Amino acid sequence: MFKQPKLTVVGAGPGDVDLITVKGVKVLASADVILYDALVDDVLLGYAPKAEHIFVGKRRGCYSYEQDQINELIVSRALSHGHVVRLKGGDPFVFGRGAEEMEYAAAQGIEVAMVPGISSSVSVPASQQIPVTKRGSSESFWVITGTTKEHKLSEDVRLAAKSNATVVILMGMSKLGAIVDLFKQEGKSNMPIAIIQNGTRKNEKVGVGTISTIVKTVEKKELKNPAIIIIGDVVKHRERISELQNNYSESDVQTDLPNGINFIK
Template sequence: MIDSRALPSFDWPKLEPGWVWLCGAGPGDPGLLTLHALNALKQADVVVYDALVAPQILDWAPQAIHEYAGKRGGKPSAKQQDISLRLVELAQQGKRVLRLKGGDPFVFGRGGEEAQTLVQHGIPIRIIPGISAGIGGLAYAGIPVTHRDVNQSVVFVTGHDQTGETPQAVNWRALAQGAQVLVIYMGMKHAGRIAAELLAGGRSPDEPCAVVCQATTPDQHVLETTLGALENDIEINGLKPPAILCVGRAVLLRQVLDWQSMMAGDAPRDLDPLGRGRPAEMP
């Protein structure tokens, strides 16, 4: 077992009383935590954590009080205003506060809102980025969000807005035409509606899609399907959030890059899933 108290030699920043550090905990696997995050865990008086933070990570801050502030769609959750003001309150008490959020705090994590509230109340902050599920979670599934033979752009979008509905501000039909690879956070609830909008915008029903549930955890499950079959396959397989949806030909690369299956002894399903007809190192 790795001693989580040990850190390599470096001029590590000090978490001072009255400060709040907003930190990304990564997509799930505790090993994807950054060293700055581990340094913060060692110093915090209070860790205010989200629903998707792995319990093992909290074990690395045994000296701290652990306060749950998770928000999950469709379940009773603390109000965002209350969470933000609680951070202010703890800092004003002179606590060393670590706000630990799943993924990256500034990627669909409301970290910007909380940080702004803190600054408006005169609370000093530090931002510690984390690995976002839309990148790290897909990588664990063997899906690269960029690949020269597939895309020169990738779009990250949330599947619901503040009301819990599909974002009206997102022009899904325009994305259907302009997004080579589309990565959708929190899209399970409205997957059918999103797929219908993308199809109406001209996307092919045969477009490769993947749903990665519980990304990077031992319970990770990956569904490979098509845009036309997405809603039905999610229902048939009984998939539940948290999940990342990916739309685009990058999904095909899982046939050769499913490294977890290969670790378990399985052979790649297709060494040339893009049909290039030549080795990957050749232009």
């Protein structure tokens, strides 16, 4: 039976398998082939038990497929099998090459669709109670790739260091020293910074400090990729929430009222 060739690019979310969208799960169930990346939890493949599963991700600098090969695989499998789902971590349109893959497939006459995912750029900080914007602290935020396709530090980091916005840097751990130097040059040595490795996963690790101390914190906690760097006063919100919770105690609650009514002093 002939199946109409189709590509659907699906965002798997930041890591926690519960953070994929309902629509994403429905699309997985309709897949004939799933091409998935290294940051995608294998548990999600269980939503498509009858589909062919092909790992096309990168681990420790090793590519199972080059990008051109992935593009060709998308088209060949769509023509031979029908519905190909390209499952990518986070949101595929945020440094995920999802747009490139859709363009390639569409140019070959393949129907294309996209299901957005929860971007790690905002959800990973949020999972650690760090908002990317907060009234009185930050009115905007930058999301920047730390490493360009030429393997250089993005020039946008230099521009972002001059602003008062929250700066979120993806794929920037190998350039951390250069990033820190840029912020120091702008007189921001005491600016709060957080680094979250494997965000939202069970093996998540967090390092918090300032621009002047974060390199030592990274060394001490052995933080590495995949990780997200968050720079800005909003990082203080995490500590503030912790302080408020610690200050609250059972002694602040009266429980001797009639009918089991409680209230906080």
